[in-house]
Amino acid sequence: MKAVIPYKKSSAKSRLSPVLTLEEREEFVELMLNQVINTLKEAGVGTIDILSPSMYGLEDMTKANVLLDKNDLNEALNGYLEQAEEPVIIVMADLPLLSPDHVKGITSTKADVCIVPGKGGGTNALFIKNPSCYRVRYYGSSFLTHCSIAEETGQSVEVYDSFFAGTDIDEPEDLVELLIHGSGAAKEYISKKFRLEMSRGRVGLTPI
């Protein structure tokens, strides 16, 4: 089994632009990427590939292999799956609440495919036992699409139900979950810029 993390640092996390500058967003995604790599390593994943359109931010990467592919996210991942000869877990780089136990749980599925839904219809992690028989289609309601692709190709599916693994950091409100539940460098970075605002019905963020 091996893991692949699609990653693009350049202009990353545009949906966080209301609260973080371009430079801050690029620093932040790098911290999240490193946490995801550490999580996969702690879970015992031997091969970790980062699939990126450029070397930007990955020049000094020693903890994982860097594979360059300038194609868009779906094309790059489908090219990777086509050539894979062992089960693959695709893990997004924006999952700082993902734990080694989650990774072990996802990859010990009895199904052919195990999908971790993200908020708003996305796909946070996707474990595929027969990668040459599966194709991804991220964006839009990719969780539903990925379930359909498995069903259409006769592959059984498990949905991995987890609040933490399901929390990808896309929107400013997701930073609240990181401050409440997170640990490590990504949480520290955000906690130097924002504190939790307790006065509303739902906890929010206030710049420091």
Ligand SMILES: Nc1nc2c(ncn2[C@@H]2O[C@H](COP(=O)(O)OP(=O)(O)OP(=O)(O)O)[C@@H](O)[C@H]2O)c(=O)[nH]1
């Ligand atoms: N290889 C590759 N990875 C990508 C590309 N675009 C995004 N990613 C990665 O795919 C994952 C999901 O991306 P998004 O959650 O949409 O992140 P984003 O594109 O930085 O954020 P937004 O600009 O807010 O959409 C993250 O791990 C990104 O680093 C791309 O063009 N190529």
Ligand SMILES: C[C@H](OP(=O)(O)O)C(=O)O
């Ligand atoms: C890539 C995309 O990420 P989201 O925009 O949902 O975070 C998806 O999961 O399909």
